[in-house]
Amino acid sequence: MTMPKERGTRRAGTHVTSVDVAALAGVSQAAVSRAFTPGAPIAAETRRRILDAARKLSYVPNSIASSLTTRRTNMFAVILGNMNNPFYVKLFKILLERLQSQGRQLLTFTVEPGANSDDALMRVLRYQVDGIILTSAQLSTRMTALCHDRGIPIVLLNRYIPGSDVSGVRCDNIGGGRLIAKAFLQAGARHFAVIKGDPRGSTSQDRLRGFAEQILEEGIARRNILELEGQSIYEGARLAVLRAFQGKGQPVPDAVFGINDTMAMGAMDALRGEMGLRVPEDVMVAGFDDIDEGAHWPYRLTTVRQPIEAMIDEALALLQPDAPGRPIEPGIDRTIPGELIWRDTIPRPKHG
Amino acid sequence: MTMPKERGTRRAGTHVTSVDVAALAGVSQAAVSRAFTPGAPIAAETRRRILDAARKLSYVPNSIASSLTTRRTNMFAVILGNMNNPFYVKLFKILLERLQSQGRQLLTFTVEPGANSDDALMRVLRYQVDGIILTSAQLSTRMTALCHDRGIPIVLLNRYIPGSDVSGVRCDNIGGGRLIAKAFLQAGARHFAVIKGDPRGSTSQDRLRGFAEQILEEGIARRNILELEGQSIYEGARLAVLRAFQGKGQPVPDAVFGINDTMAMGAMDALRGEMGLRVPEDVMVAGFDDIDEGAHWPYRLTTVRQPIEAMIDEALALLQPDAPGRPIEPGIDRTIPGELIWRDTIPRPKHG
DNA sequence: TTGAAAGCGCTAACAA
DNA sequence: TTGTTAGCGCTTTCAA
Numbered sequence: 001m002t003m004p005k006e007r008g009t010r011r012a013g014t015h016v017t018s019v020d021v022a023a024l025a026g027v028s029q030a031a032v033s034r035a036f037t038p039g040a041p042i043a044a045e046t047r048r049r050i051l052d053a054a055r056k057l058s059y060v061p062n063s064i065a066s067s068l069t070t071r072r073t074n075m076f077a078v079i080l081g082n083m084n085n086p087f088y089v090k091l092f093k094i095l096l097e098r099l100q101s102q103g104r105q106l107l108t109f110t111v112e113p114g115a116n117s118d119d120a121l122m123r124v125l126r127y128q129v130d131g132i133i134l135t136s137a138q139l140s141t142r143m144t145a146l147c148h149d150r151g152i153p154i155v156l157l158n159r160y161i162p163g164s165d166v167s168g169v170r171c172d173n174i175g176g177g178r179l180i181a182k183a184f185l186q187a188g189a190r191h192f193a194v195i196k197g198d199p200r201g202s203t204s205q206d207r208l209r210g211f212a213e214q215i216l217e218e219g220i221a222r223r224n225i226l227e228l229e230g231q232s233i234y235e236g237a238r239l240a241v242l243r244a245f246q247g248k249g250q251p252v253p254d255a256v257f258g259i260n261d262t263m264a265m266g267a268m269d270a271l272r273g274e275m276g277l278r279v280p281e282d283v284m285v286a287g288f289d290d291i292d293e294g295a296h297w298p299y300r301l302t303t304v305r306q307p308i309e310a311m312i313d314e315a316l317a318l319l320q321p322d323a324p325g326r327p328i329e330p331g332i333d334r335t336i337p338g339e340l341i342w343r344d345t346i347p348r349p350k351h352g
Numbered sequence: 353m354t355m356p357k358e359r360g361t362r363r364a365g366t367h368v369t370s371v372d373v374a375a376l377a378g379v380s381q382a383a384v385s386r387a388f389t390p391g392a393p394i395a396a397e398t399r400r401r402i403l404d405a406a407r408k409l410s411y412v413p414n415s416i417a418s419s420l421t422t423r424r425t426n427m428f429a430v431i432l433g434n435m436n437n438p439f440y441v442k443l444f445k446i447l448l449e450r451l452q453s454q455g456r457q458l459l460t461f462t463v464e465p466g467a468n469s470d471d472a473l474m475r476v477l478r479y480q481v482d483g484i485i486l487t488s489a490q491l492s493t494r495m496t497a498l499c500h501d502r503g504i505p506i507v508l509l510n511r512y513i514p515g516s517d518v519s520g521v522r523c524d525n526i527g528g529g530r531l532i533a534k535a536f537l538q539a540g541a542r543h544f545a546v547i548k549g550d551p552r553g554s555t556s557q558d559r560l561r562g563f564a565e566q567i568l569e570e571g572i573a574r575r576n577i578l579e580l581e582g583q584s585i586y587e588g589a590r591l592a593v594l595r596a597f598q599g600k601g602q603p604v605p606d607a608v609f610g611i612n613d614t615m616a617m618g619a620m621d622a623l624r625g626e627m628g629l630r631v632p633e634d635v636m637v638a639g640f641d642d643i644d645e646g647a648h649w650p651y652r653l654t655t656v657r658q659p660i661e662a663m664i665d666e667a668l669a670l671l672q673p674d675a676p677g678r679p680i681e682p683g684i685d686r687t688i689p690g691e692l693i694w695r696d697t698i699p700r701p702k703h704g
Numbered sequence: 705t706t707g708a709a710a711g712c713g714c715t716a717a718c719a720a
Numbered sequence: 721t722t723g724t725t726a727g728c729g730c731t732t733t734c735a736a
Binding site: 705706707708709710711712713714715716717718719720 | 721722723724725726727728729730731732733734735736
Binding site: 367369370371381382384385386389392413414415416417418419420421422 | 728729730731732
């Protein structure tokens with residue numbers, strides 16, 4: 001079945017391996033390996049000859065094969081939750097660019113929002129990735145234990161699993177929620193609606209919690225904060241607002257807080273488009289994340305900016321790509337503060 | 353250096369391999385391989401025992417190792433161009449979901465818009481992917497030849513390289529351009545602006561070409577079509593419009609055609625936001641792609657819908673994931689028609 | 705249906 | 721600095 005290999009021929013055949021290159025260059029196969037390994041002990045002249053031969057044969061080293069011995073694939077996995085939210089797309093984009101510039105590859109997976117990531121993780125394990133970035137939170141401790149056992153670091157991005165030993169990096173969501181509440185309060189709002197995302201997710205919970213705490217501290221009753229379910233997406237928020245306030249619904253509150261920008265934009269479109277209200281004159285609105293679209297002319301959304309770059313830097317540091325063998329420290333939870341971005345959906349405070 | 357392996361112990365150690373499972377189950381290592389290979393010749397009872405042992409040891413098969421012999425990694429590569437355009441994000445999302453549901457993995461790369469994909473392709477080759485999907489077009493024939501030589505199929509999505517032997521799937525961009533032109537014309541437009549994307553890309557060129565042809569056929573002079581450069585992005589289009597028409601600029605045309613929706617939206621925001629014009633009363637606008645955001649209340653953009661799902665189906669078919677060894681047919685170029693989506697940025701034709 | 709044995713393409717001791 | 725020699729964890733003949 002297997003044909004005799006035509007070594008040393010110029011024919012860029014189906015499978016050129018280091019053996020072929022070695023034959024053509026008149027060196028051992030190991031020398032070829034060294035020629036392609038930065039810092040390996042090899043004479044400059046030998047190296048040149050090998051690289052020459054390699055070029056002639058259009059040889060491309062097989063990373064898959066090498067990872068079998070080195071135990072490092074140079075591949076990282078990212079498991080994406082809600083790709084309908086531009087925030088996660090931006091996160092993914094920056095992550096991809098970072099990793100790529102470091103010469104690492106990214107194996108990508110999606111998981112339905114709210115669905116369990118275990119399946120994806122199982123597949124990831126088969127591919128021997130060097131690290132896992134999760135932006136979707138539902139996963140079993142059994143699974144994380146599996147990863148830890150084989151020394152594969154996991155880091156949660158913009159997520160947090162209470163009581164878990166999985167490390168994570170996130171924005172200070174509680175603080176961010178407070179920032180929005182303060183802005184609404186100084187503008188005179190007294191009745192609020194919050195459009196929640198995944199009610200089981202820490203992100204949504206924390207933002208709401210900070211928001212509510214700040215308002216309660218102002219002496220306003222909790223029942224003045226109406227909670228709506230927006231499923232983390234534009235359309236969910238739009239419909240939630242319509243269902244709650246349109247027609248003979250409840251009175252429209254003074255201020256609507258979208259737990260993320262996409263939902264805030266969905267709410268705005270319902271409020272202004274379908275219900276004919278003005279923002280911020282009739283209703284104030286605020287979001288969270290600071291996605292690019294929120295800054296566009298139709299919205300000019302006041303929001304909390306998540307420090308994406310810093311979060312990714314931290315996450316990659318937690319993945320400790322430099323110290324592969326190092327034991328994984330359990331449950332580091334890094335929190336980075338967000339920044340209030342004033343735009344036009346909340347009246348500005350008087351200057352000074 | 354290498355410790356003796358503790359075979360058969362329950363300890364889910366650092367590296368459980370099929371050998372460990374075999375030892376615990378009291379079978380040969382080959383049997384373990386068979387137990388995990390669908391359709392392999394193995395007794396049901398043996399299989400059960402092996403799976404049992406595997407579970408006890410939390411054994412996960414190493415796909416990397418197996419791909420060394422099978423010559424199939426089950427990984428596909430996608431090379432993404434402009435991730436700032438939601439259209440490509442949507443394309444990516446659907447592609448990812450499709451591949452994932454087929455049990456295939458996706459290795460993702462980005463390339464600066466307009467930059468050469470050769471670097472990314474080189475890395476892709478090292479990882480022995482089973483196929484490559486490109487949404488970014490600049491690549492050398494040398495590179496595609498390399499891929500073809502080693503039997504890795506490439507398919508261009510929403511791209512076309514004239515005279516190349518790389519297969520591709522795209523929307524009928526010329527026809528789509530004509531659809532927009534017809535819509536503008538029936539609404540009475542006589543002076544036009546087109547906001548182009550990458551001037552070297554076939555996509556932008558074809559849409560413009562179809563658009564212009566239709567208009568010329570109507571007897572309108574070519575000089576009535578002003579061409580602007582929007583770099584394929586929202587902000588580029590916004591600034592291009594401002595630069596051209598704001599203040600003492602040229603007179604605002606009757607109709608603006610954004611070569612893609614993002615740019616059309618950028619143009620709309622410039623026109624209405626900064627310049628205070630009304631759409632469609634003062635200027636008509638149209639886009640191309642039909643991204644979700646274009647349907648939202650502030651825009652209600654008339655556009656041409658790209659048949660994303662069909663395009664991806666075709667692309668995956670061209671990648672012939674079923675017939676790995678089959679020689680790659682050269683340069684198939686599939687074109688699927690787009691569909692005009694009437695919304696509110698061009699006055700509707702009178703009914704009947 | 706099973707096991708033994710020979711690789712897949714590469715890296716990493718070790719010796720020369 | 722080089723070549724030789726074992727593997728890495730798996731699949732796949734080939735015999736039994």
